[in-house]
Structures are given as C-alpha cells and as structure tokens.
Amino acid sequence: MSSEIAVQTRGLTKRFGHHAAVSDLDLEIKEGEVFGLIGPNGAGKTTLIRMLATAEQPTLGEIYIRGQRLQRNQTNADLKRLIGYLPDDFPLYEDLTVWEYLNYFARLYQLRQPRRRQRLSEVLELVQLTHKRRSSVASLSRGMKQRLGLARTIIHEPILLLLDEPVSGLDPLARVQFRELINILREAGMTVLISSHILRDLAELCTSVGIMELGYLVESTSLQNLYQQLSEQQILISTLGDIKALECELRQCPQIEGWQVNSETQQVKVHFTGDQAAAADLLRSLMAARIPLYNFQCIQEDLETIFLDKLDHKQVS
Numbered sequence: 528m529s530s531e532i533a534v535q536t537r538g539l540t541k542r543f544g545h546h547a548a549v550s551d552l553d554l555e556i557k558e559g560e561v562f563g564l565i566g567p568n569g570a571g572k573t574t575l576i577r578m579l580a581t582a583e584q585p586t587l588g589e590i591y592i593r594g595q596r597l598q599r600n601q602t603n604a605d606l607k608r609l610i611g612y613l614p615d616d617f618p619l620y621e622d623l624t625v626w627e628y629l630n631y632f633a634r635l636y637q638l639r640q641p642r643r644r645q646r647l648s649e650v651l652e653l654v655q656l657t658h659k660r661r662s663s664v665a666s667l668s669r670g671m672k673q674r675l676g677l678a679r680t681i682i683h684e685p686i687l688l689l690l691d692e693p694v695s696g697l698d699p700l701a702r703v704q705f706r707e708l709i710n711i712l713r714e715a716g717m718t719v720l721i722s723s724h725i726l727r728d729l730a731e732l733c734t735s736v737g738i739m740e741l742g743y744l745v746e747s748t749s750l751q752n753l754y755q756q757l758s759e760q761q762i763l764i765s766t767l768g769d770i771k772a773l774e775c776e777l778r779q780c781p782q783i784e785g786w787q788v789n790s791e792t793q794q795v796k797v798h799f800t801g802d803q804a805a806a807a808d809l810l811r812s813l814m815a816a817r818i819p820l821y822n823f824q825c826i827q828e829d830l831e832t833i834f835l836d837k838l839d840h841k842q843v844s
C-alpha cells in the first residue's frame with residue numbers, strides 16, 4: 528500500500544447486536560488532506576471515527592494507518608501515537624487551570640521536561656490561549672474550550688487528527704477561529720478527518736468530503752468535484768402559455784441537458800450547462816418565439832442541496 532495514504536479501511540463494519548452502525552466501508556484519505564465526513568444524525572460517523580481512533584473494535588474489516596494495519600485486541604501503541612482524537616464529548620476537568628489540564632495529558636503521553644514545558648507553550652500559543660494559562664478550564668468560553676480540546680489532541684504531535692463534530696455549537700466567530708487553526712495544522716503537514724452533520728460547516732475547511740448515510744459511505748470525492756457539480760446551473764422558467772411550445776423551443780438549445788415540468792405551476796426547471804451569456808441568448812430566443820414568460824431565473828444548487836440529493840439518490844438506488 529502507498530505510504531501517501533494516511534488512512535485506509537477495507538470492508539470496515541461495526542454491528543451493535545443486529546444493528547449495523549457502519550457497513551462494509553472502504554475509505555481512503557491521502558496524507559495532507561482535510562477530509563470532511565458528513566452525514567445526518569445516526570449515520571455512523573462517530574462509530575467510524577472511534578474505530579479509527581482504536582476506541583472501538585470493528586466487527587469486520589481492516590484499518591491501515593500510514594500503511595500499517597491496526598491489530599485487533601492489541602494496544603497498537605506505536606500507531607496510537609500517530610493519532611490525535613477529539614471526541615464530541617471530550618472530558619474537561621473544570622477545576623484545573625488550562626496549564627494543568629494540558630500538563631496532565633502531556634504526562635499521559637510521557638513527555639518529559641524540559642520538552643513538556645516547551646510543548647505546552649507551543650500548543651497554547653497555537654490555539655491562542657497563552658493568556659489563559661492560569662485560568663480555570665471552567666472559566667473559558669465554549670470556543671476556547673474547543674481550542675483547548677484541540678491543544679490536548681495535538682500535544683503529542685500526532686500526524687493524523689480525528690475530530691468528531693468539533694464546530695457544532697460554536698458561534699460564527701469561534702468557527703472561524705477553529706477553521707484557521709485547522710488550516711495551520713494542515714499547512715504543518717497533518718492529515719485531518721473532521722465530522723459534522725452540516726456540510727456548510729466543512730465546505731470552507733476541507734479538501735475532500737465523504738458522505739455517510741445509514742452506515743454506508745455513499746460518496747467520497749474531492750471538494751473540487753463537489754464544486755464542479757455546483758457550477759451546473761439551473762434555470763426556472765414559467766410561462767402563461769402552452770408548456771409544449773416552451774419545450775419545443777428548449778429542444779433547440781444545445782446547452783440544455785434536460786428539464787422537469789411542474790404542470791401545476793406551469794414552471795419548468797432546466798438543467799443548463801452554458802454560462803450567463805448563453806442564458807441571456809436562451810432568454811432572447813424564447814422572447815423571439817413569443818413564449819409568454821413571466822419568470823426566467825438562473826439558480827445554482829448549494830452544497831446542502833447536492834448533499835441531500837446524494838442521500839435521496841442512494842436511498843432509492
């Protein structure tokens with residue numbers, strides 16, 4: 528297996544009794560990627576992440592981290608050091624100060640002095656909490672607590688970060704700060720898997736995206752591909768006249784891939800591959816053909832719509 532693959536799974540499956548939380552999942556994440564794992568509640572994201580983090584034993588299948596297989600029922604100590612895992616409900620010892628909290632985890636990872644002190648200062652600087660080093664964890668805002676969680680997750684300098692819903696519940700400013708941190712970590716060469724049930728949260732953060740539903744990975748693609756789909760625009764056209772006459776004109780246009788008619792509203796949704804100038808040409812030709820238009824509206828699908836379309840498509844196929 529190529530060493531450029533940070534994470535690979537083959538046939539990964541987790542059953543709880545008769546219920547399959549993750550089913551026959553083949554995943555591949557290249558080194559240096561920020562991979563967004565998206566799916567509605569209960570899709571299996573947490574279960575997948577927990578298996579990658581060695582917090583949960585798979586029922587079936589294999590996991591490779593940088594080409595090395597995670598062994599079942601073994602400590603996998605060397606591989607574990609490569610992984611930083613931030614669960615969605617990570618424990619915060621509220622009575623400790625920020626410094627004590629991080630120091631506790633650094634000791635668990637057996638970081639020795641003076642390196643430990645140096646590393647604590649480094650990560651506090653990175654997550655912009657140096658000024659809070661003597662404050663109690665309880666006194667931090669939610670965004671700060673999340674950044675502290677991230678600091679704890681990277682204290683031992685892992686190469687793979689597994690972050691379970693880290694931005695849920697954060698306000699817009701805290702999200703931006705968190706996003707900036709992820710970018711810094713990525714630039715430093717880390718591979719990041721980050722989950723959310725909201726695609727919008729991840730769109731500006733990720734280089735590739737996986738969509739989970741009912742335990743299956745229904746899509747895994749680069750963000751570029753996803754955006755390519757976004758560039759396909761649609762045009763909503765409404766006529767007061769005969770739909771057939773409109774359809775007859777639409778057939779003449781080479782940039783139209785197809786359309787759907789809503790006969791109740793006399794509205795046609797056109798899948799259009801042309802640019803704005805071509806859309807203007809289409810409008811002109813419809814006017815010239817004396818189609819009595821009362822609406823001609825160019826729209827672009829947003830990420831949420833694409834996401835929901837994919838789920839719908841996979842569920843019926």
Ligand SMILES: Nc1ncnc2c1ncn2[C@@H]1O[C@H](COP(=O)(O)OP(=O)(O)OP(=O)(O)O)[C@@H](O)[C@H]1O
Nearest residue numbers: 543547548566567568569570571572573574575724
């Ligand atoms: N320990 C467990 N015992 C039994 N069922 C479980 C257990 N953990 C998860 N499940 C079930 O497995 C399915 C997937 O759960 P999981 O938490 O992985 O989904 P998720 O995508 O992370 O959801 P959310 O976004 O709500 O966190 C759900 O139906 C859940 O009820």
